[in-house]
Amino acid sequence: MSGVTDPWTLFVIAGLAGITVLARCFFFILDRPWTLPGWAHRALYYAPVAALAGVVVPEIVMSNGHFVASWQDPRIFGAVVGAAIYFWRRSVLATMIAGMAVYLPLHLGLGW
Amino acid sequence: MFFLREIHRHPEFRNGMRATASVAPGIAAWGLMTGVAMVKSGMSVLEAVAMTLLVYAGSSQLAAIPLIVAGAPFWVIWATGFCVNLRFVVFSLHLRNYLMHLPRWRRLVNGFLTADLSYALFTGRYSEPAQDAPGRLAQESYLAGNYFLTWVAWNGASLLGIALANWIPGAWGLGFAGVLCLVGVLCSLANTRLRLLAAAIAGSAAVAAYALPLKLNIVVAIAIAVLACFWLEGRRPPPREKLA
Numbered sequence: 118m119s120g121v122t123d124p125w126t127l128f129v130i131a132g133l134a135g136i137t138v139l140a141r142c143f144f145f146i147l148d149r150p151w152t153l154p155g156w157a158h159r160a161l162y163y164a165p166v167a168a169l170a171g172v173v174v175p176e177i178v179m180s181n182g183h184f185v186a187s188w189q190d191p192r193i194f195g196a197v198v199g200a201a202i203y204f205w206r207r208s209v210l211a212t213m214i215a216g217m218a219v220y221l222p223l224h225l226g227l228g229w
Numbered sequence: 230m231f232f233l234r235e236i237h238r239h240p241e242f243r244n245g246m247r248a249t250a251s252v253a254p255g256i257a258a259w260g261l262m263t264g265v266a267m268v269k270s271g272m273s274v275l276e277a278v279a280m281t282l283l284v285y286a287g288s289s290q291l292a293a294i295p296l297i298v299a300g301a302p303f304w305v306i307w308a309t310g311f312c313v314n315l316r317f318v319v320f321s322l323h324l325r326n327y328l329m330h331l332p333r334w335r336r337l338v339n340g341f342l343t344a345d346l347s348y349a350l351f352t353g354r355y356s357e358p359a360q361d362a363p364g365r366l367a368q369e370s371y372l373a374g375n376y377f378l379t380w381v382a383w384n385g386a387s388l389l390g391i392a393l394a395n396w397i398p399g400a401w402g403l404g405f406a407g408v409l410c411l412v413g414v415l416c417s418l419a420n421t422r423l424r425l426l427a428a429a430i431a432g433s434a435a436v437a438a439y440a441l442p443l444k445l446n447i448v449v450a451i452a453i454a455v456l457a458c459f460w461l462e463g464r465r466p467p468p469r470e471k472l473a
Contacts, residue, residue, distance in 0.1 A: 122273040129303050130276065133293055133310050134283035140314035142340035143321040145328050156459070161315050163458045164451055166418040167431035168312035171450035172292045173411045174432030175439055184436065192405060199409045203416040210255045212413030213262060213406055220409075224402050 191229045195220030231377040241367045245374020248350050253378055256346065257386035259410060263287055264390020266407030269399055270294045274391055281387040285380075286344065288414050289313045291407040301444035309447050316418075320348045326358040327351075327372075330365055339372065344383075347375035423458050430454040 139146075153161075177196045178185055185193070199216030203209070223229050231237050260281075267277040272294070284290050289310040296306045321340060328336045343351070351372045359365045397403055419425040431454035438446035 122275045126276050126297055127279060129297060129306050130280050130283060132303060132307050136307055136310045137284055137286045138341050140311060140317040141321060142337050143318040145321060145325040145336050160455050161319055163427040163455045164312045165315045166424045167427045167451045167454035168309055169411055169415045170428040170431040171435040171447040173415055175435050176295055176408045179439060196412050199412050200416050203413050209410055209413030210258050213409045216409035217406055220405055
């Protein structure tokens, strides 16, 4: 995968670009006004947070397809500190900086 | 539509850029790390550049990276990207009132370029859509000023990050910065009790169902979390949660 351009990946990227346009323009693509059914409107409140959690949590606690049993994993410490900083400073940037400030010394310094 | 003369010569275009200037450094820093994270996660430079310029949506880009690297089928990646982007669907219902007088291609360009912060700044400045032509032009110019500077900050920094990533050893693990950005976005979205619960259920389900082929654990996680929250909504006393 590393460094080699794959036509399939470019196809996926082009589709994601279409997804961006579809989501950002959703209700003004068509000329006439329309609405979503009630259940779909309610799903809008939960699906984004569920999708992000579904992607992010395995990236933090799984390794090569297995649950990380050891507590000596720099990702867990970085993510927990990052989340705590978010609720203190309300900034995604602060979350990223603080999380990396925890992750990098554990990963590079202690070799976890 | 910053390339139209009537827009970028309008005084509101400058005002829009000025309003964005205070948040532009944060956008640039996030763009920089997204650029680094894309390349350090194994994407080629061409793929990373195409993703930055075409997809132009930080969280769905970052969410797509592990799925692309794992070789997930295209529809799982697109469905996940769409779910992550659903907040824009809510925004588009609101922005419709401001944009419907424009021809479709102009609505689509404005919509594609309007990300979270531009939407927030624009609707903060103009709480009501304009009723006459000069007012509409002023509003479109302000919005264009917002997203023009956002676009420059995000793409400039991302391209710089992609260039720098080639000089950074993979062993440093800087791809993790992308995961941390998503942790921050996740925390910002989990702003009601039911949404927090949705995140917890989806996270657990994605781990429990990890062995499923084709990265279907993400799809299963979204479905279980949304259905569980529907069910709990029905069992709760009248909601005091805010809905947006």
